[in-house]
Amino acid sequence: MTAPAAAPVRKAMRDAFGEAIVRLAETDDRIVVLTADLAESIRVHHFAGRFPDRFFQMGISEQDMIGTAAGLALTGFIPFATTFAVFAASRANEQVRLAVCYNRANVKIAVSHGGLSVGEDGATHQALEDLAAMRALPHMTVVSPADALETERATAAIAALDGPAYLRLGRTPTPIITRPDTPFVLGKGHVMRGGRDVTVVATGTMVHVALGAARLLEAFGVDARVINIHTIKPLDVPLLERAARETGAIVTVEEHNVIGGLAGAVSESLARAHPVPVEFVGIQDVFGESGKPDELWKKYGLTPERVAEAARRAMDHRDRLGRV
Secondary structure (H helix, E strand, O other): OOOOOOOOOEEOHHHHHHHHHHHHHHHOOOEEEEEOOOOOOOOOHHHHHHOHHHEEEOOOOHHHHHHHHHHHHHOOOEEEEEEEHHHHHHHOHHHHHHHHHOOOOOOEEEEEOEOHHHHHHOHHHOEOOHHHHHHOOOOOEEEOOOOHHHHHHHHHHHHHOOOOEEEEOOOOOEEOOOOOOOOOEOOEOEEEEOOOOEEEEEOHHHHHHHHHHHHHHHOOOOOEEEEEOOEEEOOOHHHHHHHHHHHOOEEEEEEEEOOOOHHHHHHHHHHHHOOOOEEEEEEOOOOOOOOOHHHHHHHOOOOHHHHHHHHHHHHHHHHHHHHO
């Protein structure tokens, strides 16, 4: 009798970030952390305990936090401004635009609670538009890691980057699907699984869902390629163009509105480089609601089964075009 496969190890990205920022600060005294009354939620209370003189508790004042972070950056520090995604992208958007991006200030905006997996906090705290808001800003690098291990590498990468960056993290523990030796380079996607029939392009928490869809499709003889696009901006256009040429059909998967996020970025790039049928799996231009993360993913169609269905639609569309 075959033993059941071991359940994947799960860890929250925000926990990995909290550990990574402490390690980075041990070797770089330019790193400072600011938070808007959310030290424990973003896991920077560890940093506060280790480096109290480099930690700034700004209170419930996200706009002031961003402005202060910009000032610190312009005087040579590397500030990490931390809050919930919905507050950084919406409430403080003007300050991010003018104080940070317009000045190309070296501010790192690290946010938790991105997407539906905020869960019971509901629609008011579920950032479903933040990737769109941030990728539209000039000079902003936008990163959405796939798991806790990739979060560690992403944190180090944006700390070393000279310029504004937005790091989107999840609240809920999710499966670890990368390895310590998995490549991570800003602006470069990573092929998690090879395939010739269709390409599933995913970001953040949805990468493990995309891999699950590939396994479902394999049972029906469909060889699905899975690409982890951890950097939404700058986008790895050459990798996406190659996938479009080689498979002829694309599916995007994101825990975000399908307008303006990964789906928009991929479609915009392929429309210019190599147009092919693209199906969007994500939040269909609605707000979320309160519920358990897994229940919300199922209700809003963020499941391996729905991704597999989208892959079949994309392939059917490609095949119909081929017969015209």
